[in-house]
Amino acid sequence: MVRRGGGAEANSGAGAGTVVAVTASERDRKGEKPAGPWRRRLHVVTGKGGTGKTTVASALALALATGGQRVLLTEVEGRQQIAQVFDTPPLPYRERKVASAPGGGEVYALAVDAEEALLEYLEMFYNLRSAGKVLGKMGAIDFATTIAPGVRDVLLTGKIKEAVNRPDGTRPSGLAYDAVVLDAPPTGRITRFLNVAREVVGLAKMGPIRSQADGVLAVLHSGQTAVHLVTLLEEMPVQETIDAVAELRAADLPVGGVVVNMVRPPLLGAKELRAARAGTLDGEELAAGIKEAGLEPTADLVAELAREAAQHAERVALEAAQRVEVAALDQPMYELPLASDGMDMGMLYRFAEMLRAQRMVG
Known part of the structure; x- marks a missing residue:
């Protein structure tokens, strides 16, 4: 069973692109508990629809970027929710700066598209991007990702993994981003989405696809990752959060904190x-x-x-x-208030400050 998964045992001391493959259950057996902020390279944010997970993911990205860090905020559902939160044009399939954080930090954003990820994959491993475009025009890519949803999810998580491990020798950390935040699918399917690479590993015994799946698993099941859950103090969101935590623990995925959103004080x-x-x-x-x-x-x-x-x-x-x-649930809890006047960039920065004040990050 996965107990509190937080702490400062991220990839300190690891070289650029190195994966520290320590599973959640191994950390539990060692008795490791969160001693402060979540110092992770990948922060996955999930929650039942309507709980404000995109807002929380965006505030978390700003909080992580505070103090001069570079953070990538990503989404994978094709809904362009991040663009709406930051009031920018729809995100293309390339990383674009969407905000500055106090202390010189930067937040970049990326909407990961399955078809573009597949074209990138074909070019990287087979030098077939032009052929992939032809397949796309014929509808073959859409057909393949529709009849085999697992393929689509491996492409999406593979792109996230690449961003987490991407080297950049010009930066002090040796990595392109100090942290990556994923605005993930909702709690009802988060475990399947994050663990789909395990199914691919069972099917592909060798080759680039197997290597890609292995790389995804190494990041998601390591001390580099934390899966945070957003909920409201309502019966259905709380029950989905409880169910998701149980499923994540059973899958040996590292459970992070629980953010209770839209809190209203008693009058x-x-x-x-x-x-x-x-x-x-x-x-x-x-x-x-x-x-x-x-x-x-x-x-x-x-x-x-x-x-x-x-x-x-x-x-x-x-x-x-x-x-x-x-x-x-015995996981660290954080709270954000109901924005009665609606969300704007000023409130988003306030939320980021609140998450830092509660030591979700630091």
């Missing part, structure tokens, strides 16, 4: 919340409060305010119960 004190749930709020106090707000405290208005208070108290109680469920 009432503990005593008032208990009274609101029990339906025993003081009507005279409610009427006095309404009058102080400059309104006429009619019986209907007082009753409506009591109903709203009861609903709020019930939601707070349900969120508290879900928070207990998340804490039971």
Whole structure:
């Protein structure tokens, strides 16, 4: 079973492109626990649809880039969500700078396309990019990746692996990027997506495809990677998070932190919340409060305010119960507030500061 997978045992001391192949279960047997920020080269961010995983992935990239680091933020679902978050034109299949971070850091972004990844693969291993373009025009590439989804996912993860390990002798680290953040598929299929290379290894016994799959597995199952999960304090997202953590642990993939997003603080004190749930709020106090707000405290208005208070108290109680469920996962937890006025770049930078303040990165 994978326990807390964080810590500072990333690839310090490893040369450019070197993979430290220590599995999650091996780290667990050694009793390694996260002693601070997640110092990883690959941060995979997943979550149920609607939990804000792209926003969290973007804020995490900014947090990692703070202090002069170069970070690559990637997506693989073809939805151009990163471009929307950073308010830029749709991302092409090439790395493009989308933001600067405090301290001289840079965030680059890439939308990984399966067809382009296959063309790149054909050129790299077989010098067949021109032939691949012909196949693309004939629809052969789309046909192949549709009938064999595993092929598509290996191409996508292979590109991510290449970015993680890409050397750059002009940089102090010897690597093109100090960290890579992947805005990954949702929790319902994250384990299959990350572990599909294992299926390919079982089919391909040798050759470039086998080497590619081996390389992907070496990165994803090592101390270089952490799979972070984004959730809301609601029953369905929390249950999907619990299920995903169990599946990731069973697959020996390194579970990272859990980011509880869109947190709303209680509007009432503990005593008032208990009274609101029990339906025993003081009507005279409610009427006095309404009058102080400059309104006429009619019986209907007082009753409506009591109903709203009861609903709020019930939601707070349900969120508290879900928070207990998340804490039971025994993974580091981080929180980001609900952006009631909507997301913009200013709020994204604030989120990055919050993640650093909570020592998710540092």
